[in-house]
Amino acid sequence: MIENQRRPYPPSSLWLDVWRQVRRNRLAVLGLVILGALVLTAVAAPLLAPCDPHEMNLSAALQPPGSPGEPGTPGRILGSDELGRDNLSRLIYGSRISLQVGLIVVSIAGLVGVTLGTVSGYYGGAIDDGIMRLVDVVLAFPFLVLAIAVVAVVGPSLTNMMIVLGGVSWASYARLVRGVVLGLREEDYVLAARVLGASDWRIIRRHILPNCLGVVIVQATFGVANGILAASGLSFLGLGAQPPEAEWGAMLSAAKPYLRQRPLMSIAPGVAIMATVLAINLVGDALRDALDPRLRS
Amino acid sequence: MQRYILRRLLFLPPLLLGVSALTFALIHLAPGDPLSTQFGLNPRGMEPQTVERLRAQLGLNEPLPVQYLRYLGSLLRGDMGRSLATRTPVSQEIWARFPATLELAIATQALVLLVAIPLGVLSAVKRGSLVDALCSGGALLGVSMPSFWFGIMLMLLFAQNLGWLPSAGRGDGTLAGALKALILPAVTLGAGLMGLVARVTRSQLLEVLSQDHVRTAHAKGLAPRWVLVRHGVRNALIPVVTILGMQAASLLGGAVIVETVFAWPGIGRLAVNAIWRRDYPVIMGTVLVFSAMFVLMNLGVDILYTLIDPRIRYD
Numbered sequence: 213m214i215e216n217q218r219r220p221y222p223p224s225s226l227w228l229d230v231w232r233q234v235r236r237n238r239l240a241v242l243g244l245v246i247l248g249a250l251v252l253t254a255v256a257a258p259l260l261a262p263c264d265p266h267e268m269n270l271s272a273a274l275q276p277p278g279s280p281g282e283p284g285t286p287g288r289i290l291g292s293d294e295l296g297r298d299n300l301s302r303l304i305y306g307s308r309i310s311l312q313v314g315l316i317v318v319s320i321a322g323l324v325g326v327t328l329g330t331v332s333g334y335y336g337g338a339i340d341d342g343i344m345r346l347v348d349v350v351l352a353f354p355f356l357v358l359a360i361a362v363v364a365v366v367g368p369s370l371t372n373m374m375i376v377l378g379g380v381s382w383a384s385y386a387r388l389v390r391g392v393v394l395g396l397r398e399e400d401y402v403l404a405a406r407v408l409g410a411s412d413w414r415i416i417r418r419h420i421l422p423n424c425l426g427v428v429i430v431q432a433t434f435g436v437a438n439g440i441l442a443a444s445g446l447s448f449l450g451l452g453a454q455p456p457e458a459e460w461g462a463m464l465s466a467a468k469p470y471l472r473q474r475p476l477m478s479i480a481p482g483v484a485i486m487a488t489v490l491a492i493n494l495v496g497d498a499l500r501d502a503l504d505p506r507l508r509s
Numbered sequence: 510m511q512r513y514i515l516r517r518l519l520f521l522p523p524l525l526l527g528v529s530a531l532t533f534a535l536i537h538l539a540p541g542d543p544l545s546t547q548f549g550l551n552p553r554g555m556e557p558q559t560v561e562r563l564r565a566q567l568g569l570n571e572p573l574p575v576q577y578l579r580y581l582g583s584l585l586r587g588d589m590g591r592s593l594a595t596r597t598p599v600s601q602e603i604w605a606r607f608p609a610t611l612e613l614a615i616a617t618q619a620l621v622l623l624v625a626i627p628l629g630v631l632s633a634v635k636r637g638s639l640v641d642a643l644c645s646g647g648a649l650l651g652v653s654m655p656s657f658w659f660g661i662m663l664m665l666l667f668a669q670n671l672g673w674l675p676s677a678g679r680g681d682g683t684l685a686g687a688l689k690a691l692i693l694p695a696v697t698l699g700a701g702l703m704g705l706v707a708r709v710t711r712s713q714l715l716e717v718l719s720q721d722h723v724r725t726a727h728a729k730g731l732a733p734r735w736v737l738v739r740h741g742v743r744n745a746l747i748p749v750v751t752i753l754g755m756q757a758a759s760l761l762g763g764a765v766i767v768e769t770v771f772a773w774p775g776i777g778r779l780a781v782n783a784i785w786r787r788d789y790p791v792i793m794g795t796v797l798v799f800s801a802m803f804v805l806m807n808l809g810v811d812i813l814y815t816l817i818d819p820r821i822r823y824d
Contacts, residue, residue: 349527353796354803356762357780361532361796364784365539441655445766448657449781464658471661472669482658490653 233502234495243494246487254307261301262289265458269296277476290480294466295456302458303480309459310440310488313374317439318432320378325385326428330416332386333393343386350383356442363451370459373452377442381435388431392424426503433496437489444485460485513815517808528800529584532793533577539789543569546789549593589797590790592783599794603776609679610764610775616695617702617760618753625703626749629710630742636715644707651704656763660697660770667693677772698767702756709752713745747817754810761799 224232234240253260272288273296280287290299332343350358362376396402396419405415444461446452453459455466460481467477536547544550544563552560564570568579583589589599632641668676674693680686717723718741726736765777772778776795783791 345527348524349531352524352528352804353531353800354758354761356759357765357796357799358531360762360765360780360784361535361792364787364792365535365789367540437653441653444655445657445762448655449766449769449784451784461655461657464655464661468661471665475665478658478661478665482655482662485655485658486650486653489655490649493649493653 230499230502234498237498237501239494240498243491243498246491247495250307250311250488250491253304254311257304257308261298261304262287263298263301265297265301265305266456267297268456272296274470274474276474290476291474293463293477294470297456299463299477299480302463303460303484305458306460306463306481306484307488309370309453309457310444310485313370313377313443314436314440314492316374317377317381317443318435320375321381321435321439322385322428322432323382324378325382326389326421326424328382329386329389330393330420330424333390334397334412334416334420340390344390347383347386350380351387353380355380356445359442359446360449360451363446368446368451368454370453370457373443373446377439377446381439385428385431385435388427389424392427393420396420396423430496430500430503433492433499437492437496440485440492441489514812517811521804521808524804525801526581528797528804529581530577532797533580535796536789536793537573546787547590549591549596584797589794592791593788594783594786594791599790602779602791603794603798606774606776606779609773610768610777612691613694613698613764613768613773613775614760616691617699620695620699621702621706621753625699625706626710626746628703629707630714630737632707633711633714633718634737641711644711648704648708651700651702654700656697656701657766657770659700660693660767663693663697664770679774694767694771694773697770698760698763701763702753702760705752705756706749709749710745713748714741717741717744743817747814750810750813750817754807757806757810758803761803 234244269292272292273294275288275292275296277291277299278287278289279291288298288300290303293299293302328343328347332340358380359373359376362380363373366372366376399419402415402419405419410418443452444459444464447459447461448465450462450465453462455462463481464478467474467481471478537543539546542552544552544560544567548567550563552563555563568576571579587600589603591598592602595602628644632638632644635641664676667674675686675690676693678690680688680690718737723736723740726740727733731739761777764775765780767773768775768777769781776798780792780795780799782788783795
């Protein structure tokens with residue numbers, strides 16, 4: 213009898229479920245498409261860019277969009293910048309830096325934050341107190357202000373900026389993961405594993421961490437978006453990517469003096485940043501809805 | 510209630526101690542001789558004996574913990590050293606620019622409260638309408654835009670093309686001029702926060718409006734407007750207050766960027782200029798003041814909480 217009944221749902225796993233939910237969200241699909249296009253652009257930048265993003269030509273500086281290039285060179289679809297470099301090529305290469313910065317910042321923050329949060333929640337006691345007071349102090353600083361101060365001291369560069377942004381944003385991961393671990397630690401299956409003689413490391417690896425994955429992924433997705441925003445802000449202030457690097461925030465700050473003459477030079481990098489961050493936020497929203505059991509339909 | 514506030518106030522000193530320890534560590538991480546990074550002296554052009562004497566005089570030969578205690582002692586007296594560039598006390602420099610930053614912060618908060626909350630309420634009440642769609646879209650763009658770019662775009666439109674508003678500075682000294690100069694920076698700084706607050710207000714209000722006490726209020730014949738205000742909005746605003754507290758940090762960080770874009774003579778601009786000049790005492794002073802402001806803002810939000818939500822009792 214039972215076998216003849218049609219199963220209400222096809223067989224599923226958590227991740228298949230999440231994928232189905234995300235796919236049903238039209239905005240999230242839009243985000244995924246934009247993000248996919250960006251990743252492709254970043255990977256295929258040398259093929260897509262009409263010119264070398266660093267090649268200067270002072271005699272062809274600040275050309276308007278759509279101007280023809282010199283004989284034998286491609287036209288300047290988005291014009292050229294104050295040093296005669298091709299704006300479109302710089303924009304295309306900029307996607308590499310932004311995506312890379314977002315991923316590296318989140319990797320650093322996630323690695324440090326999840327490790328400390330897990331240790332803090334699992335072992336409790338004095339370790340927990342110590343780590344959580346450290347988290348309090350780090351969170352007592354306004355994030356961007358602290359990043360600015362540290363970069364100012366260690367010296368502005370793309371690498372330093374990524375390390376610093378990761379180094380000041382781990383605390384929220386630690387607090388989040390600690391909260392989850394605190395609850396998981398009391399689960400019966402953890403007790404069962406312990407009774408069976410599993411080591412702490414095995415329990416953490418097999419039973420604790422996989423159950424934290426959901427919240428960490430959601431937090432990390434928004435972390436990539438915020439990392440890209442913060443990085444472009446720091447680069448705009450001259451504290452991140454240094455010339456001649458083709459970074460969107462740095463391009464904006466270079467374009468600002470020519471706002472009246474060449475507004476597109478200021479508009480284009482901003483649109484690129486916004487599209488990237490928006491796409492990631494859309495995907496993050498959908499992931500949060502799909503991974504939060506309370507919001508599941 | 511009073512006990513709770515007292516407890517929170519007791520938590521303040523250790524937190525500020527941690528903050529000061531971090532800035533102290535940062536000062537000592539700065540590359541170069543402390544004589545030049547902290548006091549603006551040039552040890553290379555001096556006799557070795559003079560350098561030694563100065564080090565001893567300024568306490569640079571003592572162990573780091575002792576130096577930290579001395580640093581802490583001078584902080585407590587309001588002494589944050591002197592700017593390497595202008596030789597004026599850092600506290601004086603910061604104090605001179607404090608009103609501009611405060612003005613910007615207040616204008617931004619007012620904008621958020623007066624625009625974002627009503628928009629959130631409107632889109633919850635007219636759920637699914639065009640207004641709702643526009644608000645959601647705007648909110649999403651608001652949190653995804655880099656604020657400095659949004660500021661430049663506003664400048665392009667309202668200052669350069671239309672010529673309605675000034676693009677930099679604090680105005681011409683008249684009240685109208687000052688208010689006009691304030692609009693673009695405040696909108697720029699508030700854009701992200703407005704998006705967030707509108708979104709949270711909407712989702713919270715929708716949740717509150719589906720609860721039993723709202724149905725009861727309708728059933729007993731209370732005018733719909735009063736149901737919305739007294740039973741809906743009032744309850745929905747509690748998480749909004751949390752958001753405002755949590756976002757205080759991004760507001761302060763954003764102020765650094767927005768003040769740079771609009772040449773607004775506040776603490777953020779002071780910090781950025783100090784970074785470009787490697788003026789370490791000023792950098793650390795501004796970081797310290799920003800962090801102290803942040804800690805105090807969060808304390809204020811926590812206390813505000815107990816006032817608006819009678820269910821919360823901290824004892």
